[in-house]
Amino acid sequence: MQVKLGVPSKGRLMEKTFDWFGQRGVSLRRTGEAREYAGAVEGVEGVELVLLSASEIPRELAAGRIHLGVTGSDLVREDLADWAGQLVEMVPMGFGHADLVVAVPKAWVDVETLDDLDAVAAAFRVRHGFRLRIATKYHRLVREYLRAHGVADYQLVDSQGATEGTVKNLTAEAIADITSSGETLRANHLKILSDPPVHQSQATLFATRMADWSENQAVLAAFVARLGIALPTDLKVGIVSAG
Amino acid sequence: MTRAEQIAHALLAEMQAAGAMPVATDILQPAETLLDLYGEDIRARAYVTDDPAVGEMMLRPDFTVPVVQAHMRSGAEPARYCYAGPVFRKQTGARAREYLQVGFELFDRNDAAQADAEVFALFSRLLHAHDVRPVTGDIGILKAAVAGLQTTEARKSALMRHIWRPKRFRALLERMAGRGSLAQARAELVNSLRQAPADELIAAAGQLVGMRDAQEIAARVTRLVDDADTAPMSQEQVSALEGLLALSAPATDALATLRGYDWPSIAPALDRLEARLDALARTGVDPASLPFEASFGRTTMEYYDGFVFGFVGVRADLPPVATGGRYDALTTVLGQGNAIPAVGGVIRPEILARLEGV
Numbered sequence: 226m227q228v229k230l231g232v233p234s235k236g237r238l239m240e241k242t243f244d245w246f247g248q249r250g251v252s253l254r255r256t257g258e259a260r261e262y263a264g265a266v267e268g269v270e271g272v273e274l275v276l277l278s279a280s281e282i283p284r285e286l287a288a289g290r291i292h293l294g295v296t297g298s299d300l301v302r303e304d305l306a307d308w309a310g311q312l313v314e315m316v317p318m319g320f321g322h323a324d325l326v327v328a329v330p331k332a333w334v335d336v337e338t339l340d341d342l343d344a345v346a347a348a349f350r351v352r353h354g355f356r357l358r359i360a361t362k363y364h365r366l367v368r369e370y371l372r373a374h375g376v377a378d379y380q381l382v383d384s385q386g387a388t389e390g391t392v393k394n395l396t397a398e399a400i401a402d403i404t405s406s407g408e409t410l411r412a413n414h415l416k417i418l419s420d421p422p423v424h425q426s427q428a429t430l431f432a433t434r435m436a437d438w439s440e441n442q443a444v445l446a447a448f449v450a451r452l453g454i455a456l457p458t459d460l461k462v463g464i465v466s467a468g
Numbered sequence: 469m470t471r472a473e474q475i476a477h478a479l480l481a482e483m484q485a486a487g488a489m490p491v492a493t494d495i496l497q498p499a500e501t502l503l504d505l506y507g508e509d510i511r512a513r514a515y516v517t518d519d520p521a522v523g524e525m526m527l528r529p530d531f532t533v534p535v536v537q538a539h540m541r542s543g544a545e546p547a548r549y550c551y552a553g554p555v556f557r558k559q560t561g562a563r564a565r566e567y568l569q570v571g572f573e574l575f576d577r578n579d580a581a582q583a584d585a586e587v588f589a590l591f592s593r594l595l596h597a598h599d600v601r602p603v604t605g606d607i608g609i610l611k612a613a614v615a616g617l618q619t620t621e622a623r624k625s626a627l628m629r630h631i632w633r634p635k636r637f638r639a640l641l642e643r644m645a646g647r648g649s650l651a652q653a654r655a656e657l658v659n660s661l662r663q664a665p666a667d668e669l670i671a672a673a674g675q676l677v678g679m680r681d682a683q684e685i686a687a688r689v690t691r692l693v694d695d696a697d698t699a700p701m702s703q704e705q706v707s708a709l710e711g712l713l714a715l716s717a718p719a720t721d722a723l724a725t726l727r728g729y730d731w732p733s734i735a736p737a738l739d740r741l742e743a744r745l746d747a748l749a750r751t752g753v754d755p756a757s758l759p760f761e762a763s764f765g766r767t768t769m770e771y772y773d774g775f776v777f778g779f780v781g782v783r784a785d786l787p788p789v790a791t792g793g794r795y796d797a798l799t800t801v802l803g804q805g806n807a808i809p810a811v812g813g814v815i816r817p818e819i820l821a822r823l824e825g826v
Contacts (some may be wrong), residue, residue: 243615260502307560332676335688337657340650341645343636348628348688349680356507364511375636380508382604393677414677419653 227273228444231285231294234262234276238428241320242295245428249452269451271444280304282431287311289436292445299403299426301327313432313457315449322429323403325363327370328415330392330399339374339420342399346378349398360384360397363365363423367401370423389413432457471824475817477551479570483550486590486709488572491549493534499524501532505771505801515556527556531571532771532795532812533802539575540803546576550583563787564818568635573812575799580809581740584775585747589813591779591790592753598820601778604719605764607631608774609726609737611823613712614824616733619644622691634766641709646700656738658693658696661689715762719745719766744775771798775811781823789823790815 232253243253252267253274265275278370280353281303282296295318301308329336336345346357357379361367364381371379384391384400389409391397403426403442407417438445438460449456469477484490499516500523514529528534531551540545552570559565572590576583592602614627623644630637643650661669666686676682708729714733715722725746745755765776774794781789792813800807 237659252795257668318493330676330678330680331674332682333680333685334673335657335685335692336667338650340653341657344626345627345680345688348684351682353679356504368508368512373510375630375633375639377507377633380503383512395679398678398680414675 227271228293228441228448229273229275229291231277231282231291231296232264232273233279233282233295234401234432238279238295238321239276242318242428245320245450251448251451259268269444269448271441272448281407282310285430286433289433292433292436292438292441293448294431294433295428296431297321297323297426298429299323299363299366299424301429301431302424303366307367311433311435313434313460315430315432316452316454318428318430318457321426321428323405323426325401325403325424325426326410326422327359327367327399327401327420328410330406331411331414331416333416337419339376339418342418343374343376343378343396349450350378356380357399358382358397358460359399359401361387361390361401362386362388363403364399367448374420379450389415390439404424430454432460434460471821472817473759475820476568476570477627479815479817480550480552482594483570483572483590486548486572488548488550489508491535491551492553493528493531493538493551495528495554496525497528497534498522499526501537501802502526502529504522505533505798506581513557514521528554529557530555531569531814532573532798535571535573535812536795536799536810539573540799540806543575545808546574546578548575551574568817569814570817571812571814573810575808575810577809579747580774580794580811581743581747583809583811584744585751585753587813588748588775588777589751589753589790590816591777591792591813594815595779595790595820598781598789598823600823601759602783603759603761603778603780604763605761605776606737606741606774607765607772607776608740609734609762609772610713610766613709613731613738616731617701617705617709619705620695620698622695623701626718632766641701641706644701654692655696658692661693666690668809670721713763715760717760719755719758719760721756722762723755738761740774765793771795777813779815781819786822787816787821789819 246253250268254265256265257263262276264276265273266272274415279296281405282294283301285291285296301312306313313342336342348356355383359379360382362385367381382397388402390402390413391400392415393413401423446456502510515527517525519525535549535733554566555569556566572582572587574587577612610631614624617624627637627640630640637652639650642648643654661703666689670676670685672683717725723741746754765772772793772795774796776793778788779790796809799810
């Protein structure tokens with residue numbers, strides 16, 4: 226058996242992931258020609274590199290098809306209903322920082338907090354006859370956040386890209402999206418509410434609870450020792466629950 | 469046939485014997501109606517699916533809405549309906565996603581107290597053989613208490629809107645009393661809004677994008693400043709309301725305690741409670757031992773606005789066996805101008821079966 230480690234297959238996230246492991250004595254690299262998604266691991270035995278889209282890594286972990294994976298903590302929380310029951314967060318990796326925030330037009334001088342947004346949503350519904358629209362692709366995280374803060378009379382509208390433009394295009398009144406510097410928001414005449422963000426995301430190494438670890442315990446122990454992180458104590462061993 | 473199905477059949481037969489007409493509703497319901505009623509939160513609780521021709525549809529999360537709609541299209545009055553069938557709710561963990569509900573709904577314009585008592589007494593009788601205990605409440609008293617607060621209409625309607633969200637309700641009360649982090653954030657905001665006329669502030673903030681226009685923003689600026697110029701709600705009022713919300717006692721004692729508040733605005737709601745307790749006594753339910761909790765029904769049953777009741781089993785890990793109540797306002801929303809006073813409830817046969825240990 227091999228421990229399968231899923232890593233983002235391209236871009237800065239891949240490079241930073243390779244750097245992070247490299248600094249800890251584990252060399253990850255792509256093999257074959259430039260366009261081929263194949264990789265190799267050196268510096269530790271029994272670990273196989275699987276190159277995947279970062280957005281597919283949560284699902285692959287939850288299915289138990291990979292044992293370990295690097296992806297954004299936001300994607301795991303958004304994609305998996307009961308993420309903590311399916312995955313173990315092993316270590317935050319200190320890069321890929323981004324905040325999931327709620328933003329409204331800068332010209333809304335009467336709105337600074339979710340308390341204000343809730344009041345505006347009530348008045349908006351009375352005036353316009355429909356619920357105030359918040360564009361996002363993070364439906365689960367945003368809905369849970371707004372519910373926890375008691376915001377009502379809103380609706381989430383799906384936006385898979387260029388979300389900051391939806392307000393100007395009159396397809397939403399507010400947005401919830403990932404930002405690191407806030408520049409795109411400002412350029413689109415939006416401002417971030419002053420409340421704590423929906424989620425502060427960063428690249429994180431996860432382990433799955435959905436695969437049987439019994440044949441891979443030694444490999445995992447050696448791997449985490451090499452990385453200088455703690456062995457997760459509550460991984461299921463001998464109970465195969467992979468779907 | 470499972471034990472739960474046997475229980476469901478027996479309950480439905482009893483409801484028919486009590487004069488109810490059996491009705492069926494579609495499992496697939498238009499999502500828009502339910503989303504407008506319950507808000508976006510229902511997406512976390514109900515299965516939503518997409519139909520290319522008719523838009524978003526929802527797997528029936530309860531029967532009440534379609535039964536009310538069917539009645540308002542064509543029902544004669546008064547009317548008693550019963551139904552049994554599966555409902556679908558998203559859950560985390562091991563709780564059932566698909567489960568049976570057996571329900572009874574009564575539409576009657578005459579004697580609300582008598583109608584409340586009829587439904588409660590029916591459920592009490594149907595569940596008599598099971599190891600369950602009742603609990604009752606009255607959202608109408610809470611609404612009357614909020615409506616009677618000595619404060620602005622704007623504050624009262626903000627509180628009224630969140631009666632069914634206790635945490636948010638409490639945060640609003642705190643802010644209106646001038647306490648807590650929301651009050652501080654509000655004070656800072658209003659301070660910034662006092663620096664210049666609203667139209668200048670809006671113009672200075674940058675290009676206005678989106679459908680919410682400058683007039684709407686300026687109108688809220690005015691409301692915010694007016695609100696800040698109004699005295700905070702007195703601690704006395706907040707404490708009185710919190711005291712009412714915390715009340716839990718046998719119904720007869722609860723009524724006496726509420727009368728003792730000497731709060732004129734809730735007197736009509738208390739008269740209704742008293743009439744209901746009298747009606748219950750006539751059906752054989754003893755109000756002196758019937759549990760009453762003023763906050764019951766605030767978290768789980770958003771559309772109830774008067775009498776509320778539940779029956780819970782001895783096992784704390786299981787959901788209530790039965791829930792119900794009065795929902796006059798829901799019929800107003802669904803009836804588009806028409807309304808009919810309505811009270812009803814549902815029983816979950818699977819929970820009863822589990823309480824039997826089957």
